[in-house]
Amino acid sequence: MEVIVPILVQLVGGGVGGNVIGQIAKSLNIGTAGNTIVGAIGGIAGTWLAGMIPGLDGLVGAAAGAAGTAGGLDLGALAGQGATGLVSGGILTAIAGLIKSSMAKA
Template structure:
C-alpha cells in the first residue's frame, strides 16, 4: 500500500489539475474525460520528472520536512507529490489542448 498510495495521489492531483486548467483556459479544454486522462498522465510524468531534478527532488520526496507521519505514511511527501501532480497535470493538459486547438484550425 505504501508504494501505491503516492501513485494514487499523483493520478488524482494530476486529473484535478487538468480539469482546473481547462476551466481557467477554455481554449485548452479537452472535455472532462480528456482533461482527466491528460492530467493524470501529466501528474505521474511530472512527479517522476521532478524527482530527477536535483533542486526539486527533496521537495517531492518530502525531505527536509518535519517528518509528519500518519500510520507510517509520510504526509509531507504525499503533499509534495500532490502539488507536483496538480501542477504538472495542468501543464500537460494545457499543452495537449493547445496542440488540439491549433490542429483544428
C-alpha cells in the same frame, strides 16, 4: 500499500490540475474525460521528472513511495507529490489543448 498511495495522490492531483486548466482556459479544454486522463498522466510523469531534479527530489519524496520512520507514509512528501502532480497535470493538459486547438484551425 506504501507504493500505491503516492501514485494515487499523483494521479488525483494531475487529474484535478487538468480539469482546473480546462475550466480556466476554455480554449485549452479537451473535455472532462480528456482533461482528467491527460492530467493524470501529467501528474505521474511530472512527479517522476521533478524527482530527478536536484533540490526537488526531497519535496516529492522517493519515486517508489515515501515511507515514514514508523512504517507510515510521509505526509509532507505526499503533499509535495500532490502539488507537483497538480501543476504538471495542468501543464500537460494545456499542451494537449494547444495541440488540439492548432490542429482544429488547420
